[in-house]
Amino acid sequence: xQKVTQAQTEISVVEKEDVTLDCxxxxxxxxxxxxxxxxxxxxxxxxxxxxxxxxEQNEISGRxxxxxxxxxxxxxxxxxxxxxxxxxxxxxxxSEARQGAQKLVFGQGTRLTINP
Amino acid sequence: DAGIxxxxxxxxTETGRQVTLMCHQTWSHSYMFxxxxxxxxxxxxxxxxAAADITDKGEVPDGYVVSRSKTExxxxxxxxxxxxxxxxxxxxxxxGVHEQYFGPGTRLTVT
Numbered sequence: 001x002q003k004v005t006q007a008q009t010e011i012s013v014v015e016k017e018d019v020t021l022d023c024x025x026x027x028x029x030x031x032x033x034x035x036x037x038x039x040x041x042x043x044x045x046x047x048x049x050x051x052x053x054x055x056e057q058n059e060i061s062g063r064x065x066x067x068x069x070x071x072x073x074x075x076x077x078x079x080x081x082x083x084x085x086x087x088x089x090x091x092x093x094x095s096e097a098r099q100g101a102q103k104l105v106f107g108q109g110t111r112l113t114i115n116p
Numbered sequence: 117d118a119g120i121x122x123x124x125x126x127x128x129t130e131t132g133r134q135v136t137l138m139c140h141q142t143w144s145h146s147y148m149f150x151x152x153x154x155x156x157x158x159x160x161x162x163x164x165x166a167a168a169d170i171t172d173k174g175e176v177p178d179g180y181v182v183s184r185s186k187t188e189x190x191x192x193x194x195x196x197x198x199x200x201x202x203x204x205x206x207x208x209x210x211x212g213v214h215e216q217y218f219g220p221g222t223r224l225t226v227t
Contacts, residue, residue: 035215045159045206045218091158102147102210103174106158 002027004094006107013082014115021077021110023092029053034068034075035093035104045091051075052097082114119143122207122219129197130227137192137222139207145217147210148190149174150182152203153221159206165190197226 003026013019025034036048049059051068059066063080079086089111093104120141129135139148146167151159151174161174163182171182179201181193190209194201204223208216 037218043204044220045208047215047217050215093159102212102214102216103161103164104149104151104159104216105175106151106160108156108158 002094002096002105004092004105004107006090006092006110008110009108010111010113012113012115015084016081018078018080019082019112019114021079021090021092021112023075023077023107025073025075025092025094027094027096029096031097033095033097033102035095036066036075036077037091037093037106039089039091039109041088048077079112082112084114084116087112087114120207120209120217120219122205122222124222125220126223128225128227131197131199133197135194135197135224137194137205137207137224139190139192139219141188141190141207141209141217141219143209143211143217144187145209145211146187147212147216148184149208149210149216150180150190150192151206151208152176152201153206154203162192162205194224197224199226202226 005024032053034051038046065078067076089109091109092107095102123138149164150162153159160176165171165184207219210216
């Protein structure tokens, strides 16, 4: 069965600090996708990134970077030089690619607070 | 405007009542999903649909009914609401094996 674990329930840092959100997953499939979503205080869910299981290249997008390591079943998310606007709940999610059906399994989320 | 919308955004209902949450998307995405978000559980899949007239259960389907007669609409019905169904409900759509795009959510309170 699929499972996503975000062990950090809450993180609080001061603005401009770097912060890493951990995500560990379990799956028996060899083909799967990993996602990160952001849920700001307004409540909507915003897609951040998708990686497939065959692409272990790390990705950087501005202040955001993602480290995918199949050897440790982890897909961690780092925010560099954090800003108050980064305050949100962040969800890691996993899906198994079976015939086009894509059911996401979410972690419990990490609430990130960036203090000015 | 293009996108995915949910209605109502807020709903208070009484135990035992039937309530329907609406979801509409303008992208013509094949896949649509319903999730519920509860503290300590993240988001859990209730039902999903691969196309019109094709639906399937997710992780927590009990007490819910869905239908999809048109590609753009995917209503979720609570046939006899219970307090345990108090939650925030999110609808999402996807063109296939891609990221899902979420609606703004419906906050449902069952008294």
